[in-house]
Amino acid sequence: xxxxxxxxxxxxxxxxxxxxxxxxxxDLPRGSTCMDGIISDSDVNSSGEEIFEVxxxxxxxxxxxxxxxxxxxxxxxxxxVLLRSLYLNLARCDMKRNRKGWxxxxxxxxxxxxEVIVSDxxxxxxxxxxSVDRTEEAKEVRTLLADALYFRAKAFLTAARPLRATxxxxxxxxxxxxxxxxxxxxxxxxxxxxxxxxxxxGP
Numbered sequence: 001x002x003x004x005x006x007x008x009x010x011x012x013x014x015x016x017x018x019x020x021x022x023x024x025x026x027d028l029p030r031g032s033t034c035m036d037g038i039i040s041d042s043d044v045n046s047s048g049e050e051i052f053e054v055x056x057x058x059x060x061x062x063x064x065x066x067x068x069x070x071x072x073x074x075x076x077x078x079x080x081v082l083l084r085s086l087y088l089n090l091a092r093c094d095m096k097r098n099r100k101g102w103x104x105x106x107x108x109x110x111x112x113x114x115e116v117i118v119s120d121x122x123x124x125x126x127x128x129x130x131s132v133d134r135t136e137e138a139k140e141v142r143t144l145l146a147d148a149l150y151f152r153a154k155a156f157l158t159a160a161r162p163l164r165a166t167x168x169x170x171x172x173x174x175x176x177x178x179x180x181x182x183x184x185x186x187x188x189x190x191x192x193x194x195x196x197x198x199x200x201x202g203p
Contacts, residue, residue, distance in 0.1 A: 001090040012072040084113040100159040107152040114145035
């Protein structure tokens with residue numbers, strides 16, 4: 001999967017207006033290992049390295065982002081869906097190998113790519129928003145995000161971080177297409193939270 005990801009992204013250059021994911025930058029919001037955004041400016045630092053300014057999806061700006069801290073995203077949806085699948089499958093492999101940190105990290109990247117797909121779909125809109133095709137397409141792109149959120153919640157739970165898992169699950173719960181599936185997992189999360197709470201507050 002690493003090789004496939006490299007082939008999918010190595011020819012993509014970060015330029016003004018590019019959709020990117022910022023990876024492991026110290027100024028990312030607390031608790032975030034990555035976040036999607038758009039490159040708004042570029043410069044060169046004192047060491048001669050190219051640095052970027054990125055407008056994040058939450059409308060905050062982050063500066064002094066190195067190229068190595070950027071995942072430049074392809075402009076078309078098919079390539080985005082492929083890249084998302086590669087990162088999600090990589091996260092599944094990490095989970096099987098009990099690499100808990102890498103599981104959460106790669107699942108988080110898959111979530112960020114899914115959010116870009118949904119945002120792009122929403123921004124483009126449609127003159128015929130009530131059409132059957134538009135409704136089905138909306139369901140498809142939102143299910144991509146819901147599934148990625150679901151897996152990341154599972155990754156957090158496996159890593160014994162149930163509170164983070166619950167936060168992810170309730171975010172994904174807004175997608176009705178997968179609400180029934182997620183409701184079962186919510187019970188698992190709360191069960192683990194309850195057992196941990198009892199262990200730390202018992203007599």
